[in-house]
Amino acid sequence: MSGFTAFFKKEIVEYLRSYKALILLCVFIIFGMMSPLLAKMMPDILSHQAINGITLNIPKPTFYDSFGQFFKNLSQMGMAVLLLIFGGVLSQDLSKGTLIMLLAKGLSRHAVILAKFAAALILWTASYAFAVMIQWGYTLYLFDKLPVPHLFFSLFCLWLFGIFILTILLMSSTLVGGAYSGLFLTTAALGALIVCQFIPGTDRFSPLALASDNAGLMTGAANLHHAVTAVWITVILIVSALAVSLVVFKKKSI
Amino acid sequence: MTQISDLLPLLIPIIVLELILVITALIHIFRHKTYRFGNRVLWVVLVLCFQLIGPVVYFIFGRGDD
Numbered sequence: 001m002s003g004f005t006a007f008f009k010k011e012i013v014e015y016l017r018s019y020k021a022l023i024l025l026c027v028f029i030i031f032g033m034m035s036p037l038l039a040k041m042m043p044d045i046l047s048h049q050a051i052n053g054i055t056l057n058i059p060k061p062t063f064y065d066s067f068g069q070f071f072k073n074l075s076q077m078g079m080a081v082l083l084l085i086f087g088g089v090l091s092q093d094l095s096k097g098t099l100i101m102l103l104a105k106g107l108s109r110h111a112v113i114l115a116k117f118a119a120a121l122i123l124w125t126a127s128y129a130f131a132v133m134i135q136w137g138y139t140l141y142l143f144d145k146l147p148v149p150h151l152f153f154s155l156f157c158l159w160l161f162g163i164f165i166l167t168i169l170l171m172s173s174t175l176v177g178g179a180y181s182g183l184f185l186t187t188a189a190l191g192a193l194i195v196c197q198f199i200p201g202t203d204r205f206s207p208l209a210l211a212s213d214n215a216g217l218m219t220g221a222a223n224l225h226h227a228v229t230a231v232w233i234t235v236i237l238i239v240s241a242l243a244v245s246l247v248v249f250k251k252k253s254i
Numbered sequence: 255m256t257q258i259s260d261l262l263p264l265l266i267p268i269i270v271l272e273l274i275l276v277i278t279a280l281i282h283i284f285r286h287k288t289y290r291f292g293n294r295v296l297w298v299v300l301v302l303c304f305q306l307i308g309p310v311v312y313f314i315f316g317r318g319d320d
Contacts, residue, residue, distance in 0.1 A: 018317075020313070022275075033271075034268055037261055084311070
């Protein structure tokens with residue numbers, strides 16, 4: 001495990017210098033601010049587009065709608081941005097050959113994977129935490145507080161789904177070469193998961209449930225028990241994806 | 255019925271953040287001559303026309319190596 005701290009610091013500096021940290025923070029903070037506002041303004045926006053003869057009766061937006069909007073934004077656009085930012089997480093170092101020198105100087109290969117994972121995890125957690133805090137503040141200011149069961153659990157689910165994406169990206173980058181193939185493989189894997197959702201009975205086990213049932217968990221529309229199953233399955237997948245990356249990268253010729 | 259003007263103080267931070275992204279991207283575009291693909295005009299148009307997505311795509315795909 002030699003060189004973990006040094007490589008970890010190098011990763012963080014690289015995220016800062018390549019503007020990736022800035023983008024991720026800005027985008028997630030914007031989502032955190034935008035979602036409550038969008039929820040608040042939705043009736044006005046829709047009423048301006050009233051088709052003649054049809055009156056749209058939109059119920060007054062509530063606390064739930066604000067978080068519903070937040071989960072919708074983050075599980076779609078947020079995850080897309082996450083994929084783009086971390087798409088080249090290992091593959092770009094491999095395709096540019098920047099790792100060869102470091103590995104030759106005695107940096108352990110396990111340290112590379114773990115440091116990359118740790119840096120990505122910290123960046124994702126920080127941006128997500130900012131988004132959630134701002135979302136919370138704006139929502140409290142704009143809406144009356146309602147008792148929200150499982151709100152924290154819903155937020156946790158989306159966070160875990162983000163980690164799931166990060167580890168799958170890391171694993172795909174060790175499995176295939178090329179600057180963007182890790183990104184493509186991960187997108188393909190997510191596409192396969194979406195297709196699998198059409199098979200009845202499988203959706204309760206799919207990690208995708210963590211990103212799609214968040215709003216439902218708050219209102220009680222989604223089954224909490226199923227979500228807990230999905231959480232455990234995702235945790236197992238995350239750990240095994242990390243283990244696969246460690247093993248494959250150890251044997252990979254660079 | 256909420257007036258847009260009531261929410262304006264809350265909208266300003268969003269606009270400021272989006273401007274930060276756009277301006278950082280524009281500064282980077284004008285300071286560099288080579289991009290991974292595309293040319294200067296393409297990236298300026300992309301960054302200005304697509305809020306949020308434009309700067310993200312530029313920094314991920316368009317930014318050449320320093």
